[in-house]
Amino acid sequence: QEQLQESGGGLVQAGDSLRLSCITSRRIFATYTMAWFRQAPGKERDLVAAINWSGRDTYYTDSVKGRFAISRDNAKNTVYLQMNSLKPEDTATYYCAADEWSTVMNLPSAIRDWGQGTPVTVSP
Numbered sequence: 001q002e003q004l005q006e007s008g009g010g011l012v013q014a015g016d017s018l019r020l021s022c023i024t025s026r027r028i029f030a031t032y033t034m035a036w037f038r039q040a041p042g043k044e045r046d047l048v049a050a051i052n053w054s055g056r057d058t059y060y061t062d063s064v065k066g067r068f069a070i071s072r073d074n075a076k077n078t079v080y081l082q083m084n085s086l087k088p089e090d091t092a093t094y095y096c097a098a099d100e101w102s103t104v105m106n107l108p109s110a111i112r113d114w115g116q117g118t119p120v121t122v123s124p
Contacts, residue, residue, distance in 0.1 A: 009118030022096030
């Protein structure tokens with residue numbers, strides 16, 4: 001299992017911005033789709049955004065479209081999630097993951113490489 005390390009979470013107020021970062025190995029970064037999932041207390045882990053290995057294809061769940069942006073820096077083996085106009089309902093632990101695009105989209109339970117998660121709390 002490869003290591004993915006998230007950072008950037010924290011406590012903010014509604015309307016604020018945060019940028020999450022996830023760094024991983026060169027092998028993982030150059031090969032796989034990178035994705036951000038989130039899990040709120042008592043809820044399932046859901047896909048938030050994904051970006052394929054080349055950066056040409058992205059996906060966003062409807063609730064974050066227009067507010068969040070996923071990007072990748074190939075020189076740093078890092079994927080980012082820029083979160084703007086944060087809402088209390090964005091409160092969750094955010095996880096970085098890496099796998100094939102089809103697995104991320106259709107069978108996230110099969111993803112093998114996950115980070116430990118970074119908590120995001122948005123107060124009203």
